[in-house]
Amino acid sequence: MARLVGGVACSHVPAVGAAIDKGKTGDPYWAPYFAKLEPARAWMAEARPDVCLVVYNDHANAFSLEVIPTFALGLADEFPPADEGYGPRPVPVVHGHPELAWHLAEALIIDEFDLTLVNEMTVDHGLTVPLSVMFGEPEAWPSRVIPLCVNVVQYPPPTGHRCYRLGQAIRRAIDAYEGDERVVVFGTGGMSHQLQGERAGLINVDFDTHFLDGLVADPEAIAGISHVEYLREAGSEGIELVMWLVMRGALHPSVREVYRATHVPTSNTHNGLLILEDA
Amino acid sequence: MPASRDYDDIPGTIVFDGRRSRRGYALNKFLMSLNQPANRAAFKDDESGYLDRFAVDDEQREAVLRREWLRLIELGGNVYYTYKLAACDGMTFQDLAGEQTGMSAQDFAQMMLDGGRPPVGNRHRAEWEAR
Numbered sequence: 526m527a528r529l530v531g532g533v534a535c536s537h538v539p540a541v542g543a544a545i546d547k548g549k550t551g552d553p554y555w556a557p558y559f560a561k562l563e564p565a566r567a568w569m570a571e572a573r574p575d576v577c578l579v580v581y582n583d584h585a586n587a588f589s590l591e592v593i594p595t596f597a598l599g600l601a602d603e604f605p606p607a608d609e610g611y612g613p614r615p616v617p618v619v620h621g622h623p624e625l626a627w628h629l630a631e632a633l634i635i636d637e638f639d640l641t642l643v644n645e646m647t648v649d650h651g652l653t654v655p656l657s658v659m660f661g662e663p664e665a666w667p668s669r670v671i672p673l674c675v676n677v678v679q680y681p682p683p684t685g686h687r688c689y690r691l692g693q694a695i696r697r698a699i700d701a702y703e704g705d706e707r708v709v710v711f712g713t714g715g716m717s718h719q720l721q722g723e724r725a726g727l728i729n730v731d732f733d734t735h736f737l738d739g740l741v742a743d744p745e746a747i748a749g750i751s752h753v754e755y756l757r758e759a760g761s762e763g764i765e766l767v768m769w770l771v772m773r774g775a776l777h778p779s780v781r782e783v784y785r786a787t788h789v790p791t792s793n794t795h796n797g798l799l800i801l802e803d804a
Numbered sequence: 805m806p807a808s809r810d811y812d813d814i815p816g817t818i819v820f821d822g823r824r825s826r827r828g829y830a831l832n833k834f835l836m837s838l839n840q841p842a843n844r845a846a847f848k849d850d851e852s853g854y855l856d857r858f859a860v861d862d863e864q865r866e867a868v869l870r871r872e873w874l875r876l877i878e879l880g881g882n883v884y885y886t887y888k889l890a891a892c893d894g895m896t897f898q899d900l901a902g903e904q905t906g907m908s909a910q911d912f913a914q915m916m917l918d919g920g921r922p923p924v925g926n927r928h929r930a931e932w933e934a935r
Binding site: 679 | 819822926
């Protein structure tokens with residue numbers, strides 16, 4: 526059966542992608558942040574995933590307000606980087622894993638998660654920045670990728686509880702897959718940040734620390750955080766943290782925290798990076 | 805839809821819910837169109853003429869032409885869609901966020917370097933009204 530070798534939670538700040546793409550990672554502003562990525566990249570090199578299931582959100586690129594799927598699974602052979610309004614990121618095309626993706630589609634829908642299935646889509650910084658964070662700048666991505674896109678742009682996003690349960694269903698499906706692939710699940714976005722309104726710039730380190738500690742040790746409690754609490758405490762865009770619960774649900778109830786790094790600020794965001802393995 | 809929401813009490817925060825999505829549908833459709841290079845060129849060439857292709861209302865049109873960023877959000881623009889217009893002008897996302905706060909770009913950047921806007925005093929509207 527396929528083997529889930531770990532979970533990664535990772536912010537997907539577009540400015541991090543821009544810093545990599547423009548060769549600014551050694552600048553005084555960026556160097557302290559990028560230094561914190563080295564242990565995570567070393568873990569990734571050891572983990573050698575064949576497939577990364579990346580839970581992320583699209584930011585008005587593959588999807589618009591015309592159709593707003595709450596959960597959309599990418600089934601394609603490849604996913605080109607999106608032009609987000611200023612040209613696509615100069616990163617490799619993302620190659621999918623249609624066989625495992627279709628297995629997930631069938632297993633999850635029968636398990637009562639009503640996914641939208643997507644055969645053609647571009648992927649934006651929400652997916653490609655976490656790949657850059659964990660893999661650096663390879664000629665080709667060293668792993669196949671299955672995108673799982675969650676709506677967190679049009680209120681309301683799915684609840685944290687729903688995301689956690691989806692993660693548990695994903696684990697059941699991975700465990701039931703007949704291939705021998707090594708799989709890493711990513712939950713992306715967050716941590717606290719607010720990009721809009723007169724309160725823009727909100728950062729709440731105490732909330733984020735509580736979230737991280739709870740995600741590791743008591744995910745059922747963290748899954749109960751309400752939307753209004755995310756909005757008030759983590760900022761209007763901090764509600765992206767629900768996507769980290771999909772990753773957490775895919776791991777065992779008891780996990781080992783392999784690595785944690787946080788950094789403030791990356792642009793407007795309290796940046797978080799967390800690696801977990803089953804205990 | 806209920807008239808008010810539990811999150812309406814959060815100051816300076818315009819949650820992109822159904823009320824805003826309905827208000828801003830045409831505006832966001834315009835903003836989304838800027839993902840295509842040919843449309844960006846057409847918009848830069850004749851901003852007002854390009855806006856005629858969309859069912860934006862007069863308030864939204866004016867806010868686009870004047871680059872009134874907070875107003876665009878108030879008129880139903882979603883911030884990720886609105887960023888596409890800001891990117892046309894060469895702005896970073898931090899520029900767009902800062903513009904909405906009334907702070908200078910330098911002051912906003914410094915606030916972020918200093919750890920961001922703290923939650924204390926910024927959770928409830930009453931806290932802002934008491935200032």
